[in-house]
Amino acid sequence: MSKIPFHDLSRALKEMQPQYLEVMSQVLSGDSLIHGKQVSTLEQKLSEHLGRSVVTCANGSDALEIILEVYEIGVGDEVILSPLTWVSNAEAVIRAGAIPVLAPLDERTGLIDSTRLSSLITKRTKAIIPVHLYGQMVPMQPILDLAEEHQLIIIEDCAQAFGAKQKGELAGTCGHAAAYSFYPTKNLGALGDGGAMAFADPLKAQIAKEIANHGQSKRDVHQRLGRNSRLDTLQAAFLLENLKHFDDWQAKRKSLSDRYRKLLANISTLTLPYIHLNNESNHHLFVIQTAHRDALKLYLNDLGIQTAIHYPKTLDQMPHLKQTTRDLTGGSSICDRILSLPLYPYLKEAEVDQVYEAIRAFFDSSSVR
Numbered sequence: 426m427s428k429i430p431f432h433d434l435s436r437a438l439k440e441m442q443p444q445y446l447e448v449m450s451q452v453l454s455g456d457s458l459i460h461g462k463q464v465s466t467l468e469q470k471l472s473e474h475l476g477r478s479v480v481t482c483a484n485g486s487d488a489l490e491i492i493l494e495v496y497e498i499g500v501g502d503e504v505i506l507s508p509l510t511w512v513s514n515a516e517a518v519i520r521a522g523a524i525p526v527l528a529p530l531d532e533r534t535g536l537i538d539s540t541r542l543s544s545l546i547t548k549r550t551k552a553i554i555p556v557h558l559y560g561q562m563v564p565m566q567p568i569l570d571l572a573e574e575h576q577l578i579i580i581e582d583c584a585q586a587f588g589a590k591q592k593g594e595l596a597g598t599c600g601h602a603a604a605y606s607f608y609p610t611k612n613l614g615a616l617g618d619g620g621a622m623a624f625a626d627p628l629k630a631q632i633a634k635e636i637a638n639h640g641q642s643k644r645d646v647h648q649r650l651g652r653n654s655r656l657d658t659l660q661a662a663f664l665l666e667n668l669k670h671f672d673d674w675q676a677k678r679k680s681l682s683d684r685y686r687k688l689l690a691n692i693s694t695l696t697l698p699y700i701h702l703n704n705e706s707n708h709h710l711f712v713i714q715t716a717h718r719d720a721l722k723l724y725l726n727d728l729g730i731q732t733a734i735h736y737p738k739t740l741d742q743m744p745h746l747k748q749t750t751r752d753l754t755g756g757s758s759i760c761d762r763i764l765s766l767p768l769y770p771y772l773k774e775a776e777v778d779q780v781y782e783a784i785r786a787f788f789d790s791s792s793v794r
């Protein structure tokens with residue numbers, strides 16, 4: 426049996442090589458490696474797509490940091506986070522001088538339980554960062570209601586949710602602002618690092634743009650404390666190329682994910698990804714849950730099937746964050762049960778079948794009965 430990597434980027438790179446070489450030669454024949462026209466074209470396309478003002482930046486983590494700065498969230502403020510997320514959610518809040526407050530999880534989905542947030546709110550609460558994990562949006566209505574009642578800023582972490590929808594609305598268009606990552610394995614990925622911020626208020630977008638470019642409103646006019654968080658012209662050009670293929674890639678992800686779901690439904694002891702009624706996932710990750718996770722992961726690995734865990738630890742379980750967070754999650758054991766199966770546009774149907782057969786063989790074997 427051939428090996429199945431968790432995410433084999435080389436397949437996409439091989440398939441797309443002619444287009445990528447063409448993109449590179451166009452950028453090389455221009456003269457703007459920074460602030461090239463591809464950057465503004467990408468921002469314009471994303472703004473049209475989302476119906477929001479979009480500003481690109483160097484990566485998704487910077488996007489979160491800059492958004493917090495735009496809304497002047499800092500020392501003494503509290504920001505409600507999911508404990509089950511990429512560590513940069515906490516890093517951004519702590520770097521801003523604010524305190525992460527960890528919310529309870531919905532154990533079915535790994536998303537924050539938006540119906541249980543009101544008891545977390547204090548006079549110091551300034552913002553909530555719902556993270557649309559694995560490509561599924563957090564139920565937003567209870568969060569938007571809380572925001573209105575308590576004047577909170579809602580910052581959607583859409584790093585895993587580009588293209589996901591809730592009640593027909595795209596991820597990143599419900600709150601005040603949204604952060605996107607174009608890390609290569611995201612649904613819309615660059616060939617390196619990249620990120621973007623989307624704002625409901627164009628004036629906030631302008632401030633974000635200035636912060637990401639050393640506080641300049643125009644060349645040599647520095648009017649606020651800024652930093653360097655720019656998206657390279659080359660990465661913007663790759664992203665424009667990848668946008669052309671995005672719908673095709675999404676269709677492939679959906680079909681592979683549906684195939685997993687249909688096959689794995691035969692294994693009654695396995696918990697399949699739970700999708701809320703009003704949600705359309707973007708099929709970023711296919712995350713199953715089982716009490717036998719560690720044994721299953723090893724079993725698959727021995728057969729050459731690579732899996733991953735998103736994430737092995739919640740933020741409250743990270744010793745270096747313990748001092749700096751307020752943990753109201755009440756503890757969760759979800760990290761012991763979750764397992765992400767291979768899912769990417771260039772994964773083959775036969776490989777999905779192979780993963781299913783292996784998982785079935787594992788549960789059929791006497792060791793877990």
Ligand SMILES: *Cc1c(COP(=O)(O)O)cnc(C)c1O
Binds near residue numbers: 487510605606608618
């Ligand atoms: C990838 C990711 C980020 C950070 O993006 P980078 O571009 O790698 O900085 C933030 N949040 C979540 C949930 C992510 O998956």
